Amino acid sequence: MQQTQFWVGYLDQALIYMVFVVSLNILVGYVGIFSVGSAAFGLIGGYTFAYFTLNMGWPVIPLLMLSTLVGAVAGLVVAWPVMRLSGEYVMLLTMSLSILAVSVVAAIAALGSQQGLVGLPLPEILGKTLLKPTDFVPWLLIVTVWATLTCWRIGESPYGRMLRSIRDDETAAASLGKKTDRAKLVVFAVMCGLTALAGALLVVFNGIAAPSLFTLDQTMLIFAMVIVGGIASIPGSIVGTLLIIFVEPVLQKTLHLSPEVAALVRPIFFGLLLVVVMRFRPQGLIRERHRHVKADPVEVAKASPTPVQPPPIVGDERGDVAIEVRNLCKSFGGVKAADDLSLDIPTGKITALVGPNGAGKSSLFNLVTGAVAPDSGSVVRHGVQLVGLRPEQVVRHGIARSFQDVRVFPNLTALENVMLAGRHQAGESITALFIAPGKVRRGDREQAAAAQRWLEFVGLGAEAATLAGSLSFAQQKQVSFARALATEADVLLLDEPLSGIEGSAADEMIGLVERMRDVGRTVCIVEHSIQTISRLAEWAYFMELGRVTAQGTVTALLEDPRLVEAYFGVS
Numbered sequence: 001m002q003q004t005q006f007w008v009g010y011l012d013q014a015l016i017y018m019v020f021v022v023s024l025n026i027l028v029g030y031v032g033i034f035s036v037g038s039a040a041f042g043l044i045g046g047y048t049f050a051y052f053t054l055n056m057g058w059p060v061i062p063l064l065m066l067s068t069l070v071g072a073v074a075g076l077v078v079a080w081p082v083m084r085l086s087g088e089y090v091m092l093l094t095m096s097l098s099i100l101a102v103s104v105v106a107a108i109a110a111l112g113s114q115q116g117l118v119g120l121p122l123p124e125i126l127g128k129t130l131l132k133p134t135d136f137v138p139w140l141l142i143v144t145v146w147a148t149l150t151c152w153r154i155g156e157s158p159y160g161r162m163l164r165s166i167r168d169d170e171t172a173a174a175s176l177g178k179k180t181d182r183a184k185l186v187v188f189a190v191m192c193g194l195t196a197l198a199g200a201l202l203v204v205f206n207g208i209a210a211p212s213l214f215t216l217d218q219t220m221l222i223f224a225m226v227i228v229g230g231i232a233s234i235p236g237s238i239v240g241t242l243l244i245i246f247v248e249p250v251l252q253k254t255l256h257l258s259p260e261v262a263a264l265v266r267p268i269f270f271g272l273l274l275v276v277v278m279r280f281r282p283q284g285l286i287r288e289r290h291r292h293v294k295a296d297p298v299e300v301a302k303a304s305p306t307p308v309q310p311p312p313i314v315g316d317e318r319g320d321v322a323i324e325v326r327n328l329c330k331s332f333g334g335v336k337a338a339d340d341l342s343l344d345i346p347t348g349k350i351t352a353l354v355g356p357n358g359a360g361k362s363s364l365f366n367l368v369t370g371a372v373a374p375d376s377g378s379v380v381r382h383g384v385q386l387v388g389l390r391p392e393q394v395v396r397h398g399i400a401r402s403f404q405d406v407r408v409f410p411n412l413t414a415l416e417n418v419m420l421a422g423r424h425q426a427g428e429s430i431t432a433l434f435i436a437p438g439k440v441r442r443g444d445r446e447q448a449a450a451a452q453r454w455l456e457f458v459g460l461g462a463e464a465a466t467l468a469g470s471l472s473f474a475q476q477k478q479v480s481f482a483r484a485l486a487t488e489a490d491v492l493l494l495d496e497p498l499s500g501i502e503g504s505a506a507d508e509m510i511g512l513v514e515r516m517r518d519v520g521r522t523v524c525i526v527e528h529s530i531q532t533i534s535r536l537a538e539w540a541y542f543m544e545l546g547r548v549t550a551q552g553t554v555t556a557l558l559e560d561p562r563l564v565e566a567y568f569g570v571s
Contacts, residue, residue, distance in 0.1 A: 007249060009133040012205055014245040015140040019198035021225045021237040022151040023191040029232025029288065030155050031187055032167035034087050037078070037094035038195050038222045040101040043214035045071045045196025047105060050117040050209030060123050064143075064200050071196020075189040082188065083181050098216050106211045116210030123204050136205060143201065147194050152234050153434065154187065156291055158419075158427025158444055163187060164232075164290075165409045165420050171371060172407040176421045176487060177395035178428075186430055224270055228277050230284025239285055244270065292413050292465060295452035299445050322347040322491050322522040323399070328367055328377035330546075337363035338374065339546035345491070350513065350523040352537035352554065354530075356567055359543040361526040362404060365493045369401050370394045381491075396423075400489035404496040404526075406476045410469025414460055414479050417468050418451035419444075421486035454482040459508060474505040481512060491522040498532055510536065530554065542567075 020038055027033045045067035052058050052066065078097065082090055105111045112118065123130045130136050154160055165173040166180050174180050203209045221244065229240020247269055251262040277284065321344045328341040337360045345351050353361040366372040368379050370391045379386040381397050389397075400421075409417050425447060426432045427440040455461050458478040463471060468479055477497060484492055497513065498506050513536055516523055527533050533540065534554045542550040542557050550563055557563055 003253075005133050006253070008137060010245055010249045012133050012136045012140055014242050015137075015144040016198055016201045016205060017222065017225065017245060018144050018238060018241045019147045019194055019201065020222045021229070021241050022148050022234055023194035023198070024222055025226050025229075025231065025234065025237045026151050026155055026163075026187065027191050028226060030160055030163045030167060031184055032087070033082065033184065033188060034091050035082070035094045035188075036091050036216075036219050036223070037097050037192075039098040039214040039216055039219040040094070041071050041074060041192045041195040042199030042202065042218070043098075043101050043105065043211075044074050045199035046203040046209045046213065047111060047117065047199075048196070049200035049203050050120055051111070053120055054117060057121075060125050060204065064197060064204075067200035068193045068197040071199070072189045072193030074196070075192025076185065078192070079185045079188040083184050095216065095219075098214075098219055102211045102214055102216075112210070114211060116208055116212075118208050118210075120203070120207050120209070122207075130204075140201065140205075143197070147197065148234065148238070150194070151191075154190070154430065155232075155234060157433055158425050158440065158447075159183075159430055159433055160290075161293075161412065161416055161420065162428050164411060168409040168411055169407050171391075172403065172409065173420070174391040175369065175371070175395065175401055175403075176483065177392045177423060178420070179392050183428075190430070221270075224274060226284075228273060228284060230286040230288065232288040233284060233286045236284050236286035243285075244273075288411070293416055293419065293444065293448050294465060295415060295448040296445055299449035300452050320347050321345070322381070323368060323524075324378075324380040325364070325368065326378045326380070328364075328379065329375045330363065330367055330372065331375060336360075336546040337372075338367060338377070341377070341543075341547050343541050343548050343551070345522060345524050346539065347522050348517070348520050349538050350517050350525060350536050352533045352540040353524065353526045353543055354528075354533060354540050354554070354557070354567065355543035358545075360546040361543055362495055363546070364543075365401055365495055365524075365526070368394070368493065369399060395487055395489065398489045399491045399493065400484045400487040401493040402480045402484050402495055402497060404499060406473070406480050408468040408471075408476045408479050408483075410467065412468055413465055414455060414468050414471065414475075415448060415451050415464040417479050418454050418482050418486050419447045421483045422447045422450060423488070451482075451486060454486045455479075457485070458482045458512060474501040477501055477505075477509065481509070485516075490520070492516060492524070494523060494525045494527075496526055496528065498527060498529060506532075530558070 020042065024038055027035050048067040048070045049063045052063055082093060085093060106114050125139055162178055162183055165178065166183060170180050199214065202213055206213065225240040225244050226237060228243060230236025248262055248266050251257045251265055252259060257265060323345040326342050328338045330338040341364065353364065355361060367374050370386065370389050370393065374387060381399065384397060386394055386397065426436060426443040432440055452461065452464055455464050458481055460475060460478050460482065463475060468476060471479065481497060494513065497509055501509065510532060513523060513525065525536065537554055540551065540554045540557055541548045542563055544566060550557055550560065
């Protein structure tokens, strides 16, 4: 019996640490937020539970709920600075938070100082007092399964797809209308709440809330579980936790080492294990694997045979201007990317931006779409001032862009890349995931069918299930173009759509751009191929050093010797 309780005690610990690990894996693996704050938020949840059970005598279940809520609120507070930092600074900030949290509670007498809060009453659930490790198993199992399924639901859903797009390329995700900051804020708070819940469970199991339970070493242990099991793998989190937790009892009972020797051998084993995993299987024991969405042929057949329909032409008071740029200025140090730049992009036509490298063409796209804020000037769309809006807000005003360097999401399929461009997806609300699962499923099927039609439109229907990172560069260009079209924006800003492709692939891309014009889309294109621009564009602006120095047809611009010399470097 004592032997059974020994092993079950470690099983209890493993169940608690699984909650720590799956919540951290969502942040690290799905969102790309490398938080080292598990100890801090676990401490918040653990001390909340201990303080209220000692001073208020509240029952276990309400206190677990309160601890989760307090952790989520603390996560919201911390998330504001975290969202604005790059990866290494997030690690430093959250690591500092973990160290600070332990130091603060150890210095507060009301929280027991170094000794912690002791003398907690024995936990009682539904009239049963939990005394032995076997008494804890069913309740810990319920909580752990619930937390794991919650993380699974978030990760393997349209919301998780959006999170992985943010992880792969946040700029590209924002250009598709995704509210990246809000998504990160929400998921950070939810995962901090689950981490606080795990901290409360740790206090319940140990019967004490002490600083030693929530040291930085514990966070490193949790990180090791994530890495060994597999980043962005919920099953990997379970395997990694079990493997690392059960090292110590195996050393004691199987290899017959004393507890003191086992405690010394354990960190050596962890270090060797991490080295082996990082060297021979860096993706972890169970690599990232997701349920890839497939379009239902019935849904695709029910949809319109062509995804391209003429958009309603909505003009401003001038009637023929899609975007009006006035006196736009932007400097990066001593370099002027936009220098009192003014131009109009006419509705329903193809306009080209030409000029030498460094003229500010791509910078103009960044300024128009909100990726970069101008120092001064205005960008007006149908009477609405776009300056000051974020990229996801600009997309909602009907302006979408492609990137010169493609910026597909390599770990998502071609179909999933295009699905991300759809607007108003129910599954991208974390609330709808849990209260309206039927609506989420229906919406995802419809979105998959629409994305399949866009892929077929650009000639990639057969590659829908292929990871975008495995496609050729020309195919990635097609995915990027289909993704921009799927936003249903009627203004397309295309940044060198033909760069890096040639032959039939280039001809197909030119044909797609022409078709956009034919159905009434407004296109502004940056392209270095004079032949392509001459064929596509009805009007062109010649840019030099951040300003427009000439405009007219491409033919007329090429008749100016000065422009030819500036563009080609020859007279």
